[in-house]
Amino acid sequence: MSIGLSEQEILRREAMVELRKLGINPYPAEAFDVNVTACDIKENYQRDKTSYKNISFAGRIMSRRIMGNASFAEMQDSTGRIQIYINRDDICPGQDKTLYNIVFKKLLDIGDIIGVQGYVFTTKTGEISIHVSKLTVLSKSLKPLPIVKRDDDGHVYDGFTDPEMRHRQRYVDLTVNPGFKQIFINRSKVINTMRGYFDSQGWMEVETPILQPIHGGAAARPFKTHHNTLDMPLFLRIANELYLKRLIVAGFDGVYEFGKMFRNEGMDRTHNPEFTSMEIYVAYKDYIWMMSMVEECLEKIAIVIHGQSTVHVSGHEIDFSGPYEKLSMYESINKYTGIDVSDMNEEALRQTCKNLGIDVDETMGRGKLIDELFSEKVESHLIQPTYITDYPIEMTPLAKKHRNKEGLVERFELFVMGKEIANAYSELNDPVDQRQRFEEQILLANRGDEEAMAMDDDFLRALEYGMPPTSGLGIGIDRLVMLMTNQSTIQEVLFFPQMRPEKKVKVSTLEDFMAIGIPSEWVPVINKMGFHTVKDLKAANPNKVFNDLGGMRKKMKLEIIMPQKEQVMNWFN
């Protein structure tokens, strides 16, 4: 990969200068009124030809086929592609053929954004096209786009597929692979459908702090930052649960928030350091009620996106119409291992895990052992939407104790395709119980559990004033979108997934080189010789540089004055 501009980039910059010389602004300020889209023309022209006699269309040139005095090009707008036909004498009715011969044929390139006016017609090969009578340059593209070729069957020849480039330069990805835009359109539909459903129930969208003095509400390592004026540490939120519950205390019946959460943990195809979650809390409800709410909501989303309740996800037909299968944690383990662990003590459980070949260690308590057993033996079987309910109390410090099962909490997680999609509780609103649970977390923290929750005194104070019985739900939006759009990586459903920063190549400017006495016309030669910083050049052998300058002058057939040897030596002082 070269450091300077490529040949094609230089040519495009020259074309931009030429446009200006012809009095054409390559980046005009005026609005360009558009009255039609590519999709509109393709769908409706055949039925209603009279409406497309005087159209104004804008988009990016994606291919060109120049044949003497007539040319075809493909233009792409936000809705798709359409062919345009440009005839020299139509866009240049007078003597001056500059607009066609020079501007269109020489100075425009693939990637340029132009506006065209004219009428729609069908070519003799049957392609609906725009016959251009007026052409306006709207934005000159200085970097060549990757060329993706498609034949009539839609077969792709030179795909732009490198995940690194697709994710770093999403703007290029979505330009040349517009099919991926549908994922993001569907992402927006998922969120809007949920929002519309919640609003129709009378629940209110709210915003709560992202910068939090105490990172509560979940178990995860946070990002830490610092506020200068208050001179105090702040954390980017790992969850918003405790703030939303404060709003239930405040007297709202239903509050929900879509928002970014931040977790300072591993990255892989299902984890990004910042991700979107939706949490909702509804007063006077319990987790049983929440299950039917989730079923209704997910089915609506599936119908909006796919027109039906079933969604095709990597070889499976997932049916989002409720009711979903419900298994308690213990029942699910019994179902998939044939072992009843409900009455086992810690020792018996540890032995059971060992018998099943699951790695365990002595620090694991009963809750952790059950969780391990579940992840190993049950999770992957839960393909169709399934609620797993009634979790051991040890790992769930914010959920209410089960109404009649000792040692369990009222909690469910929704699993689809073996992955957790949603998590819900009958929320713990007993302030005394909540304080005890926090204290148990502090004990865990003191034993070295980095993810144990911290005591939140203000939250406890809020509970002490009284929170109505409430059911709460959290949904990982990115993973839900992955399911709804049949994507296997989170990076595909995020516009800008987190990546390592690109390495910046150090390059000295023209001025830097001129500052040590190098004539400006020689700087490109120096660069060509492989010296991109003044420092690199000074480290070289002055005699060799002087000799090579002569060689390069000859090789590049340059008509510039050779500097004196003394002059060259001075560059190195």
Added chain:
RNA sequence: GAUUCCGUAGCUCAGCCGGUAGAGCAUAACACUUUUAAUGUUGGGGUCCUGGGUUCGAGUCCCAGCGGGAUCACCA
């Protein structure tokens, strides 16, 4: 974090046993007034990711680094 694969022209990729750097598209020039993966002829374009090592000679072999992918681990 572990294992493994990859990094060559603007893009997609070849490059054999270590011996002058290749193709298609894109690009430039010419021709062509209904093409559509347009066509024909001719040309230009390279820090072979970076740095070391082995060698008479490294895109190729070895080591280290950087970046990315996949699998696993971690992550409710």
